[in-house]
Amino acid sequence: MPLVRAFAFDAYGTLFDVHSVIEACRAVTDDPQGFSLQWRQKQLEYTWLRALMGRYEDFWAVTEAALRFTLRRFNLAVSESVARQLMDAYLTLAPFPEVRGTLDRLKTYPLAILSNGSPNMLEAVVRANVLTGYFSHLLSVDAVKSYKPSPAVYELGPSALGLPAREICFVSANAWDAAGAKASGYTVAWCNRAGAAMDELGFTPDVEIRSLDQLPPALGI
Amino acid sequence: MPLVRAFAFDAYGTLFDVHSVIEACRAVTDDPQGFSLQWRQKQLEYTWLRALMGRYEDFWAVTEAALRFTLRRFNLAVSESVARQLMDAYLTLAPFPEVRGTLDRLKTYPLAILSNGSPNMLEAVVRANVLTGYFSHLLSVDAVKSYKPSPAVYELGPSALGLPAREICFVSANAWDAAGAKASGYTVAWCNRAGAAMDELGFTPDVEIRSLDQLPPALGI
Numbered sequence: 430m431p432l433v434r435a436f437a438f439d440a441y442g443t444l445f446d447v448h449s450v451i452e453a454c455r456a457v458t459d460d461p462q463g464f465s466l467q468w469r470q471k472q473l474e475y476t477w478l479r480a481l482m483g484r485y486e487d488f489w490a491v492t493e494a495a496l497r498f499t500l501r502r503f504n505l506a507v508s509e510s511v512a513r514q515l516m517d518a519y520l521t522l523a524p525f526p527e528v529r530g531t532l533d534r535l536k537t538y539p540l541a542i543l544s545n546g547s548p549n550m551l552e553a554v555v556r557a558n559v560l561t562g563y564f565s566h567l568l569s570v571d572a573v574k575s576y577k578p579s580p581a582v583y584e585l586g587p588s589a590l591g592l593p594a595r596e597i598c599f600v601s602a603n604a605w606d607a608a609g610a611k612a613s614g615y616t617v618a619w620c621n622r623a624g625a626a627m628d629e630l631g632f633t634p635d636v637e638i639r640s641l642d643q644l645p646p647a648l649g650i
Numbered sequence: 651m652p653l654v655r656a657f658a659f660d661a662y663g664t665l666f667d668v669h670s671v672i673e674a675c676r677a678v679t680d681d682p683q684g685f686s687l688q689w690r691q692k693q694l695e696y697t698w699l700r701a702l703m704g705r706y707e708d709f710w711a712v713t714e715a716a717l718r719f720t721l722r723r724f725n726l727a728v729s730e731s732v733a734r735q736l737m738d739a740y741l742t743l744a745p746f747p748e749v750r751g752t753l754d755r756l757k758t759y760p761l762a763i764l765s766n767g768s769p770n771m772l773e774a775v776v777r778a779n780v781l782t783g784y785f786s787h788l789l790s791v792d793a794v795k796s797y798k799p800s801p802a803v804y805e806l807g808p809s810a811l812g813l814p815a816r817e818i819c820f821v822s823a824n825a826w827d828a829a830g831a832k833a834s835g836y837t838v839a840w841c842n843r844a845g846a847a848m849d850e851l852g853f854t855p856d857v858e859i860r861s862l863d864q865l866p867p868a869l870g871i
Contacts, residue, residue, distance in 0.1 A: 471849075477698040478826050478851060482799045482833055486852075494850035501847040578703045605699050612703055626722040628692075629715035630699060631707075 430635060431595045431616055433648055436535055437568070437586045439601035440544035443620055443641075445522035445554055453518040457500075457507055464503060471495035476545055476576035485574040487547040492519060520553040524560070525622075531641040532563045541566040543586050543599070545576055566590065578609025586615070600644065608632040618644055651856060652816045652837055654869055657756055658789070658807045660822035661765035664841055664862075666743040666775055674739040678721075678728055685724060692716035697766055697797035706795040708768040713740060741774040745781070746843075752862040753784045756871075762787040764807050764820070766797055787811065799830025807836070821865065825849040832856075839865055 441447050447469050454461035454468075472495035479485055486494075496515060500507060507515075532540065540563050544551055551567045566589045573581040587594045594614035601607045604627050607619040611632035619627070619634035620641055627633065636647045662668050668690050675682035675689075693716035700706055707715075717736060721728060728736075753761065761784050765772055772788045787810045794802040808815045815835035822828045825848050828840040832853035840848070840855035841862055848854065857868045 474698075474826070475849075475851065477695075477702060478799055478830070478849075481698060481701055481797070482830055482851070483801060484833060484852065494852075498847055498850045576702070578699055580704060605695070609699070609703055612705060626719055628696075628699075629719045630696065630703070631705065631715075 430648070433538075433598040433616055433650070434592050434596045435539040435541065435590045435598070437541045437543040437590070437597050437599045437615070439599075439603060439606055440542050440546055440551060440554070441522070442622075443600060443602040444528050444542070444560075445524055445558075447519075447522060449523040450515065450518040453515050456514070457505055457511060458503055460503075464499060467502060468495055468499040471498050480576040480579055485576075487571055488545050488569075489516075489547050489550055492516065519550060521557040522554050524558050525641065527640050527642040529560070531644060532560065534642075534645050536563060539565045539590055541568055541586060541590060543568045543582070545570050547571050577606050578612070580609075580613050583610055583613035583615065598644075598648065600641070604628040605630060607634045611635075618647065620644075651869070654759075654819040654837055654871070655813055655817045656760040656762065656811045656819070658762045658764040658811070658818050658820045658836070660820075660824060660827055661763050661767055661772060661775070662743070663843075664821060664823040665749050665763070665781075666745055666779075668740075668743060670744040671736065671739040674736050677735070678726055678732060679724055681724075685720060688723060689716055689720040692719050701797040701800055706797075708792055709766050709790075710737075710768050710771055713737065740771060742778045743775050745779050746862065748861050748863040750781070752865060753781065755863075755866050757784060760786045760811055762789055762807060762811060764789045764803070766791050768792050798827050799833070801830075801834050804831055804834035804836065819865075819869065821862070826851060828855045829853040839868065841865075 438444050448465050451461045451465045454464045458464045472492050475491045475495055548569045555561050568585045568589055570576050570582045575581050586597050595616055597615055599610040599615035600618045602620040602622050607617050608628055608630040611617045617634040618636040620638050638647050659665050669686050672682045672686045675685045679685045693713050696712045696716055769790045776782050789806045789810055791797050791803045796802050807818050816837055818836055820831040820836040821839045823841040823843050828838050829849055829851040832838045838855040839857040841859050859865055859868050
């Protein structure tokens with residue numbers, strides 16, 4: 430394994446639990462978990478589809494579009510203010526329980542977030558969870574107007590951190606994101622929280638862990 | 651509505667029922683429908699992800715990769731020959747019941763297929779169903795080494811048919827494909843077989859039908 434000199438974390442699903450919106454969804458449906466899963470799936474699909482169409486809109490707009498789809502799919506009509514509450518839940522997503530402890534363990538390294546999120550969304554969720562001090566960079570795809578797993582996105586890490594990709598450990602809970610980062614030369618840790626099957630995209634992460642606290646021992650640091 | 655002078659059909663899900671592989675799946679699992687849905691979802695995801703990564707492999711390879719993922723996800727180990735039987739089901743997918751009648755109604759127009767499928771896959775499924783004579787062109791994304799909804803793919807239609815996109819009616823059962831074609835200027839018919847919600851990608855089809863036999867009357871022809 431190459432010497433790791435910095436870390437770049439995916440945000441949604443890796444540091445922050447997207448399904449912490451379930452509580453907010455409870456206000457509109459008696460299947461908040463199904464609603465949240467559908468919303469998340471469409472949110473991801475729309476990032477891939479818009480990037481491929483060459484029709485970038487930022488992650489806030491895409492998340493809103495995925496919410497509109499999900500409301501129609503669930504035959505729900507909600508007021509503007511309720512829709513706003515659902516969206517606002519994204520600005521205060523809870524971190525997974527082991528996040529702060531892991532960041533404390535790694536705080537002697539430069540730490541970045543490299544995310545689909547818009548700059549405003551990333552700043553808000555990091556600030557809401559009082560994690561600002563840990564990160565030297567909040568890197569958003571918005572800088573290149575595309576989405577993961579476009580190589581242009583992953584190039585933001587080496588460029589901002591001033592290190593070759595292989596010396597940056599990219600950490601994601603999303604298998605396809607781990608594959609995309611590996612294709613761009615990072616050292617990659619896949620945080621396989623759900624015990625899922627790795628995606629078959631021709632790239633294998635260097636390390637597989639089940640939660641972020643396993644990261645330092647997996648890297649021998 | 652612009653005057654329509656030709657038709658370009660999506661293949662999988664539109665002319666041919668991808669879930670006719672369910673019979674073949676029955677040989678490996680007691681949840682053949684769930685298996686087939688997972689296989690199809692991953693197949694689509696891998697087209698989007700590989701196109702975005704700039705790591706094109708043809709649709710046969712992507713379909714095989716999605717099958718490998720699905721077998722692992724379902725904790726199934728199968729022999730090479732069983733895997734081959736599952737794959738071969740893609741070469742003989744059944745058309746939806748109204749396909750032949752609709753093609754007969756439209757056969758005075760130039761008719762094309764514009765599909766993610768590899769040239770071999772398209773030729774095989776069209777030949778297996780004795781539909782070869784209806785189509786002037788079998789257009790595969792393989793010509794541009796990308797996947798729908800990349801604009802490069804949709805440009806294949808006007809180029810091959812020698813018509814502006816708005817004079818070609820693009821027909822797809824996949825909402826995101828309908829949106830992609832609309833973004834490229836086609837007249838678009840969305841064959842919403844499942845009564846689904848339209849995707850929120852900023853583009854609306856010109857016509858929505860529930861099965862292909864509704865296409866000629868919807869266009870007034």
